[in-house]
Amino acid sequence: MKEDDVIQWRCGYAEDTLIAEINKRANRFTVYDDVLDGRFRDRLKLNIRTASLTITNITIQHTGDYTDYTDQQCEKERDEISVKEGDSVTLNSDCIEIMRYDWIRWRFGNDNILIAEINKRVESMTVYDDVLDGRFRDRLKLDKQTGSLTITNTRPEHSGHYKIQMMLSDKFSSKAFRVSVYARLPVPVISNSSQCSSPSSSSSSSSQQNCSLLCSVVNVGHVTLSWYKGNSLLSSISVSDLSISLSLPLEVEYQDKNTYSCVLNNPISNQTRHLNITELCQPRPDSVHCCGSTNAVIRLVLSALVGVATVILLVYDIRSRRAEQDQTHIHTSGGSFPL
Incomplete structure (x- = not known):
């Protein structure tokens, strides 16, 4: 040793x-x-x-089967590879003398599941694409000349640890890979949250009001959702789970002239939605903004209720006055009978 x-x-x-x-x-x-x-x-x-x-x-x-390996790791022990869902990724055994091997094996996951092998002793080449519930079915391509393994039409479930093992006479070599498959990102959606805030207390004018917005995405994982003002980051939220919905709020003044954008990104790609304040937050003459139509309806209903109540009170008052007058007339007439 x-x-x-x-x-x-x-x-x-x-x-x-x-x-x-x-x-x-x-x-x-x-x-x-x-x-x-x-x-x-x-x-x-x-x-x-x-x-x-x-x-x-x-x-x-x-x-x-029992095997005694003398493990000689490649100089670069593990390659980190990132790829978009649907793309292909090729794992190259560049630090191994492929032409001299007796056999090579490709394994996946923490359990070292055998997914492909080349055995020069018997001149065989095999892919085991039905393992792990068939997640690799029709997706594995093995190059007999170079020993490289290609995974086609990748999905997030193909993320994980891969290892190539090679036996050369009495020596064993290996190389590890960490593959991350990221789902394609949707474009974020910016919407009015339908709740209007009160005028800003720091504003010099009572007509300056804030519009509440929400940037949302659904069915995403391993992403960050962020609001930007120009190139400056305002706020962000990250998630490492798969298939989750995210939303991030923002308040702006309806007359704000700055440029805002909502960005969804992962380590290899991003999607951006720019905010159109004029489209989502329309000011009204009476300083009602964003959800001013809702406020107007509420005010209209309240005004109608007040009007109905006023009419009821007026009718009640008129009837009361007439009743009092009738009572007075009866009493007056009754006191004038002759003896």
Whole structure:
């Protein structure tokens, strides 16, 4: 063993589960006996001098493929790749001498699921695109000459960790990738929130009123929604969940002449909606703005109610006066009878 060796013992062919490791670079020696439902619990012994692995008290469930890897990582241990949904992405094994390999395997996810392999010993090339509920079905292309793997028509569910493994004689090499697939962004929608605020207390004129606006998007994830005044950021909200709705409020004066825009972005793209204050916030002669029509209706209804009440009171007053006059006339007539 060399001073910088990393030796790994793995179990299973498709799963390729790590069960023991010697990392001389970090001076770490570890057995992972709780993996695979604990079938190796208290049964693994690792010799740190010879790197041999002993399995004690074996049972039928310990039957399977075991592989001893001397792991030589590429200089650039992991590539970070971002792509838009629907586009293709190619993972290149540029730091591995492809023409000299015995076999290479492409694996996906934290469980190291085998999704493609080339075996030069038997001259075979296979893609396993039905694994993981078929999320890779008809989307994997493997290049036999370069060993590169292409995922076509990508979707967010293809985001994750990919790894290429290569066996060359008694040496094992690998390279890791982190792929992020971002959904295509919708254009934000700016609407009047239908609630008008009172005149600004800091305003020198009572006619200066604010218009309440809302910028919204639906079914988005891993995005940031922001309001800008010119090139200056006013406010923003971010979300890392998938398929969520976002909204961000903004208040402006209806006569504001500044340029406002609402921007939705992720690490690789953005969509912008510019605010048209004149279109969404129309001032009225009586200083009613934005939702002034609603206020006008309310005022009209109140005025009608007041008018009806006034008429009722007037009729009641007239009838009361007539009743009093009739009573007075009766009393007067009754007191003039002769003896």
